[in-house]
Amino acid sequence: MTNEVRDVVIVGSGPAGLTAAIYTARANLHPLVIEGAPSSTSDQPGGQLMLTTDVENYPGFVDGILGPDLMGRFRFQAERFGAEFLTTKADRVDLSERPFRVWAPDPSTGLETEFRAHALIVSTGARSLMLGLESERRLIGYGVSTCATCDGFFFRGQSIAVVGGGDSAMEEAIFLTKFAESVVVIHRRKELRASKIMQDRAFKNPKIRFLWDTVVTDVIGDSKVEGIRLRNVMTDEETDLPVTGLFVAIGHAPNTDLFAGQLDMDETGYILTGDGTRTNVEGVFACGDAQDHVYRQAITAAGSGCMAAIDAERWLEARDEAPPDLRETTTEW
Amino acid sequence: MGAGMLMLTEQNFDEEIKGSDVPVLVDFWAEWCGPCKMIAPVLDEIAKDHPGKLRIAKLNIDEQLELSRRFDVMSIPTLILFKDGEAQLRIIGAKGKGQLLQELRPFLA
Numbered sequence A: 001m002t003n004e005v006r007d008v009v010i011v012g013s014g015p016a017g018l019t020a021a022i023y024t025a026r027a028n029l030h031p032l033v034i035e036g037a038p039s040s041t042s043d044q045p046g047g048q049l050m051l052t053t054d055v056e057n058y059p060g061f062v063d064g065i066l067g068p069d070l071m072g073r074f075r076f077q078a079e080r081f082g083a084e085f086l087t088t089k090a091d092r093v094d095l096s097e098r099p100f101r102v103w104a105p106d107p108s109t110g111l112e113t114e115f116r117a118h119a120l121i122v123s124t125g126a127r128s129l130m131l132g133l134e135s136e137r138r139l140i141g142y143g144v145s146t147c148a149t150c151d152g153f154f155f156r157g158q159s160i161a162v163v164g165g166g167d168s169a170m171e172e173a174i175f176l177t178k179f180a181e182s183v184v185v186i187h188r189r190k191e192l193r194a195s196k197i198m199q200d201r202a203f204k205n206p207k208i209r210f211l212w213d214t215v216v217t218d219v220i221g222d223s224k225v226e227g228i229r230l231r232n233v234m235t236d237e238e239t240d241l242p243v244t245g246l247f248v249a250i251g252h253a254p255n256t257d258l259f260a261g262q263l264d265m266d267e268t269g270y271i272l273t274g275d276g277t278r279t280n281v282e283g284v285f286a287c288g289d290a291q292d293h294v295y296r297q298a299i300t301a302a303g304s305g306c307m308a309a310i311d312a313e314r315w316l317e318a319r320d321e322a323p324p325d326l327r328e329t330t331t332e333w
Numbered sequence B: 001m002g003a004g005m006l007m008l009t010e011q012n013f014d015e016e017i018k019g020s021d022v023p024v025l026v027d028f029w030a031e032w033c034g035p036c037k038m039i040a041p042v043l044d045e046i047a048k049d050h051p052g053k054l055r056i057a058k059l060n061i062d063e064q065l066e067l068s069r070r071f072d073v074m075s076i077p078t079l080i081l082f083k084d085g086e087a088q089l090r091i092i093g094a095k096g097k098g099q100l101l102q103e104l105r106p107f108l109a
Helices: A015-026 A047-051 A067-080 A134-138 A148-155 A167-176 A196-204 A298-321 B013-018 B034-049 B065-070 B097-107
Strands: A005-011 A032-034 A084-086 A092-094 A100-105 A112-122 A126-128 A159-163 A182-186 A208-211 A214-220 A227-232 A238-241 A245-248 A252-254 A284-286 B024-029 B055-060 B078-083 B086-092
Touching: A005 A015, A005 A100, A005 A298, A015 A032, A015 A047, A015 A067, A015 A112, A015 A298, A032 A112, A047 A067, A047 A148, A047 B034, A067 A084, A067 B034, A112 A298, A134 A214, A148 A167, A148 A245, A148 B034, A159 A167, A167 A182, A167 A196, A167 A245, A182 A214, A284 A298, B013 B024, B024 B034, B034 B055, B034 B097, B078 B097, B086 B097
Parallel strands: A005 A032, A005 A112, A032 A084, A112 A284, A159 A182, A159 A245, A182 A208, B024 B055
Antiparallel strands: A092 A100, A100 A112, A126 A252, A214 A227, A227 A238, B024 B078, B078 B086
């Protein structure tokens, strides 16, 4: 597999990458999807939806569908048309010449392996941000959780906190009320940025209360979470809140470190695209949350994945039709 | 889940863990946990690659809440490696095969 130059390699396997895989596979481009490695954060095969429960706004699923089930369906559909998958995480790329090169540990041997592609589709998505506290890192798995759907169960009858004010925070808070006795949502502003429907549900939930204008400055506990230290940003007053669990949903950062210095990005690391999904490197296309900090929906990611597939297909076709003297120098020796 | 996979319960836990000649890697998991499902085949592979060196055992936390509490499991997947009946290593959260092997290597000799 290593010596063959693929038409298309797709890095990342959320809704964007898998939709690009479906389209390029159906176009007989035999895509290879480097889908990522298992993790308990959103940086994993299937992406952020793997850590969610009900997806209620993906068109066609009238009664909603579980996030992991939806991604399972995307993946089966791509496989059905011949997409190949590698369960490993790309750790290096060279986009300075074509064919492009991507390196990743071989999933069975762990040995660094090189993959080459004429066209590259970047769909590495975004990951959840953490607070960045030493105590938070130390207590992951001991009350600090990166996965409400995995760990909510352990907080039955307990008092817990969710940090954040967006849709993810509301979804987690509402989900966690199935188990917890009470859920405190801690938000650094006076109003939520979550969608209206999620806000309404959270406000109506009798187990949820809100602490506004408040940030978490420390997680208290030696071997497990016993509480959190809070600071009111208006008054600077510090208080301790006894909770046994802390769920962090304060926003996202794009998984684009891999491409730093090679693809143009904005100051927060989102890949810049223009004229569809084109990046500054000809033959490299970007889709999904790696280049979108505005919409960040499963359906918009899938839509941009489709665009990247079509852009890549047309680019490959145009390149093949170009007269020989205009074609790039072949490196297939 | 492979056939013949060791399923741990309140009844057989001490016997299986204490009585094992090889290290036992206990996988605390649940049906509703996505990352747990993702590492299950990885664990099967690791066991297959190291015949006679390591046993994988499953512990369903929904059914065995007492055992989860006994080992302070508050997040799944959690993997605990028992050697000579003692917990020697704890891995929290799903990880890829390479990372898991790195952590398990000292116990696979």
